[in-house]
């Protein structure tokens with residue numbers, strides 16, 4: 001049963017045309033279920049009806065013509081109830097609707113299941129039979145499972161079809177939704193970057209230049225063949241000859257006479273190299289998977305592996321050939337922070353990621369660069385959007401493909417409004433962040449996710465509240481040396497010589513990985529991350545801390561912050577290592593300066609060794625031990641504040657992680673993005689408790705998560721008693737404007753009322769209303 005299911009879904013997704021895919025599916029399902037009729041209806045929300053899209057059993061003439069209202073007939077009932085309907089005698093059912101044109105008078109049994117993708121009914125899959133009987137439980141289970149699997153394939157197909165339709169007509173706007181990842185608007189051409197070779201993600205596309213495609217494929221085959229040679233010679237000592245034989249099998253498969261030949265044949269029929277490869281490989285996989293013998297079924301994974309290796313090499317060439325226009329919107333399956341950083345200075349205007357959510361680091365980086373971003377856009381087939389015109393609305397998460405003139409004008413107007421707001425808030429950039437009744441809160445900068453933030457110093461921040469050190473570690477092939485790190489950190493500390501700069505020690509893991517230090521985990525956000533990694537690798541931690549301390553010499557504005565602390569032992573251990581680095585460095589410094597002075601003495605002959613040592617000690621005494629703080633982002637710390645306060649100089653809340661851990665919602669998962677909300681009453685109460693406890697234990701408290709950069713968030717944090725809030729440069733003047741336009745008393749009243757509310761929805765609507773009352777309504781679009 002599983003094999004049949006897989007085959008039906010695979011065959012469905014292999015078809016380039018939606019209509020063909022649907023027809024093939026109804027045929028396959030009817031056959032697999034040994035029934036008399038199978039039909040599929042797709043939901044048209046505009047018309048509020050289900051349209052019969054394909055049928056094997058109903059009159060062919062009714063396909064594409066017959067529609068059933070959302071609240072009509074048995075099909076409508078399945079959609080309304082969002083559950084399967086299994087009826088022995090459909091014509092006797094009170095909801096049965098007679099539609100003579102479909103010619104179903106002979107059919108009695110009916111089993112329909114909804115096809116639901118992300119809570120939305122996309123269509124109905126129905127089977128019918130002449131014999132009046134209830135379909136079995138197994139039939140029902142099969143159809144339900146099939147519908148669930150078809151849902152995402154269908155969501156893809158829906159777009160596929162629409163887009164190819166658009167290409168033909170070259171008109172019509174397509175609107176898609178995602179998660180609003182970073183506010184702002186971008187109008188430009190889409191450039192697709194396909195980082196990970198995934199056959200399933202390849203969209204079937206034709207190319208006018210078969211010669212070029214063939215060459216691309218042949219070169220990829222050659223490269224893959226060489227890789228196999230290298231691999232097998234590398235492994236020849238480690239594994240036995242039998243295992244090595246697999247490489248010979250792979251190489252044979254690549255021969256012209258076999259798989260390679262089939263791909264070449266598809267290319268000559270007009271398919272692009274990657275599409276041709278997908279068609280051939282997936283065909284082989286489905287054939288192997290259909291075989292009962294487990295040995296042959298296993299071979300399917302070999303074929304997949306081979307196909308993926310070939311695809312990597314085909315895509316690599318395509319990437320090398322990728323020409324970037326002057327300005328563009330980047331679209332990728334999984335946009336990471338480092339990908340954004342890579343394209344940042346090459347005309348990047350906006351970002352679309354098929355995965356991720358609004359608290360993924362890519363989205364955070366996009367916000368700090370002022371680039372609009374849409375995350376978790378569902379149901380897109382990457383390749384088909386390449387070089388299409390688009391509008392990104394990073395406020396609402398809407399994406400428009402091929403926008404018409406009217407839409408473009410509308411968005412150009414919004415862009416001008418956005419610009420006016422930016423200009424307005426810049427008026428207060430250099431003024432103190434103080435409420436109308438004199439309460440101050442410091443606004444600091446979050447930096448580090450990208451290089452070149454120096455200009456943000458002009459935006460009025462009083463230092464850096466969070467310098468994320470991970471990114472400089474990311475775009476490399478190995479860990480940076482102590483000297484490299486020292487130079488980098490020195491530059492950062494020099495941007496704010498008169499203010500504190502809080503540098504966080506390495507926080508990799510979760511959605512931030514290092515190419516040269518791979519971490520493969522089932523649950524990366526609950527796994528080896530942040531301080532857990534660096535304490536397990538003191539050599540990495542010590543080098544980083546030493547580099548920070550060295551960079552701080554003479555500037556003395558460094559503060560060190562430890563990420564992902566979940567208990568006091570981690571602080572004790574980190575403190576021990578920091579002390580070790582500090583005293584070692586001090587001793588080294590004394591020694592180096594003494595040697596230097598003594599060699600200088602050889603020239604003028606005055607200084608004694610003792611005098612040189614004293615002088616050296618006086619210099620190294622200036623090496624100060626920085627303040628050490630921790631991030632409060634793992635919920636356990638809320639219940640250990642007293643013990644933690646005794647060990648550190650300051651706290652900083654990482655509300656991004658605190659929200660994910662408190663609500664048990666992966667911040668990176670678009671599937672559950674609607675549950676991730678820093679305005680959830682539980683999160684707000686936790687923050688309030690943290691602020692109160694910090695005051696009680698006399699420990700300065702700041703917040704450096706994304707909540708601080710939201711107008712309503714900043715108001716609540718001010719009222720809770722946070723001393724500092726830290727955010728991306730783009731939002732520094734905005735938040736200053738907001739704080740300067742309210743009184744502390746107003747903020748406290750808003751907080752008091754907010755803390756009585758019980759759902760995030762209530763909190764949002766109350767806070768939006770209050771922003772309007774305060775005359776800050778213009779920030780609502782920008783803030784939420």
Ligand code: PEP
Pocket residue numbers: 364466468507633653654655656657658704705706
């Ligand atoms: C946070 O968790 O809120 C935070 C600031 O750190 P990061 O987003 O880098 O995990």
Ligand code: MG
Pocket residue numbers: 563633654656657
């Ligand atoms: Mg964090």
